[in-house]
Amino acid sequence: MNNPIPVYYTADIREIEQLAAALPNPPDLMEKAGLAAAHITKDRLLSNDKNKVLVLAGPGNNGGDAFVTARYLRAWGFQVTTVFTGEASKLSQDAKQAFQNWLSMGGELHNDIPSSGLWHVVIDGLFGIGLNPAKYQLDEKYRRLIEVVNNMNLPVLALDIPSGLSADNGIALSTAIKATITATFIGLKPGLLTHDGCEYAGEIILCNLDLDAISMKSPQSWLLDQTMIKTLLPPPRPANSHKGIFGSVGILGGSSGMIGAALLAGSAALKLGTGRVYLGLLANHFPTVDPTQPELMLRPVDDLFELDHLTCLIVGPGLGKEIAACLCLEKTLQTSLPLVLDADALNLIAYHSELASALRTRRAPSLLTPHAAEAARLLNTDIATVQSNRMKAAENLAKNFNCSLVLKGAGSICALPNGHCYFNASGNPGLSSAGTGDVLSGMIGALLAQGLSSENALLLAVYLHGAAADALLEILNGPIGMTASEIIDSARRLLNQWVYDHDARFRYSHAHSIY
Secondary structure, three states, rough: OOOOOOOHHHHHHHHHHHHHHHHOOOOHHHHHHHHHHHHHHHHOOOOEEOEEEEEEOOOOOOHHHOOOOOOOHHHOOEEEEEEEOOOOHOOHHHHHHHHHHHHOOOOOOOOOOOOOOOOOOEEEEEOOOOOOOOOOOOOHHHHHHHHHHHHHHOEEEEEOOOEEOOOOOOOOOOOOOOOEEEEEOOOOOOHOOOHHHHHHOOOEEEOOOOOOOHOOOOEEEEEEEHHHOOOOOOOOOOOEEHHHHOOEEEEEEEEOOHHHHHHHHHEEEEEEEEOOEEEEEEEOOOOOOOOOOOOOEEHHHHHHHOOOOOEEEOOOOOOOHHHHHHHHHHHHHOOOOEEEEOOHHHHHHHOHHHHHHHHHHOOOOOOEOOOHHHHHHOOOOOOHHHHHHHHHHHHHHHHHHHEEEEEEEEOOOEOOOOOOOOOOOOHHHHOOOOHHHHHHHHHHHHHOOOOOOOOHHHHHHHHHHHHHHHHHHHHOOOOOOHHHHHHEEEEEHHHHHHHHOOOOOOOOOOOOOEE
């Protein structure tokens, strides 16, 4: 079984580099990084008729990596133009050696991009993971260089991280390189996987430089990808099964004008495999049946608390903020059932300290699904602060409320009470539409009902939710107009594919299900 791919902060990478340097035969990491980048450039971006490369080498070790890359490409017969923006005397020992090796082989240097040049590929080695946006703002020279490169409309290979992007939080400075491919070294960085990193990093290729990073530094964060979620899937269903095996989900919400949110969550819970789904609706007047999904059982909200066979509760879709909603949430927080809290349930917790205290002291699992604005309210801060360090915000929420959660957005982050974090690799802008959050809540509830642990249900649902949107992206030829209802059916199809090994056809002819 493949191990999950770890994600490391800049400080962790520096520690790994220092440990590598202290080995009896320390590896030349700069040489390995430059060689790996040169191979990626040659194999993925160049060809016989596309052989001209523009290399941008900055003032630090990222520039040293660029010089090594340039040297190999030139030795392999490619035409390389190198722009150096630093001062040779200020380079580190390794970078200075890479600089001298480039000159020794006849390589030339420019202090700016030649106006008459023609290239097929750009290699970005201006700034690496040491760029801290809290302490350093790009000056006019670098902003102009980056803008020129972005306007070339050429494939760009970024070394370690696109210049101008923070490795730890994914914030782009005033401008940043838009990479086609990012060759990142030793380990993945958070900034590549969330916030602006999703826009600027392009395809990410991890080059481990022959280091076993996990043995040198135990990770606290990982990539949530399809390899990982294969270990989280529910088992195939037994032939002799009945609906009681697959749990019962109760959904509380659906106040006047927002019944659709609860119906979407219910449909998602049903189609992702729950045996029975009950909707407790707060609206004064609501239909007794949903003709488009008659399997859902619609009831007044108080009736749900009389049921003794529920497996978990979802609170929030269309809940509203009236006193009835507040009392409903207070009652659910006192239950011993696993809870999925979304939307107005989160807003009410943010506004009422007694609800927040009740959440913190729960012993049963609680799973929260905030977007940035809801997270800001829960943390008593603003959206900009949350987005400036999404990983920290997610960790603080998990710690403050003793819960597991997903901080939704570009590069959604799942945080667990034990301090572990997971960066979701699926999803696209098609999810930026009404109701998709309600669908996610229903999916989490469905997986809880089927016996997954709270952590596994959260991780699998988050990845599946994004993967369903990715599958639709191909069908719709883009994200525009993707709807929450479509996500549900796409997710159901994918979950069946994953659970029932899709090279072999699933046969159910001998099964006798009991209803």
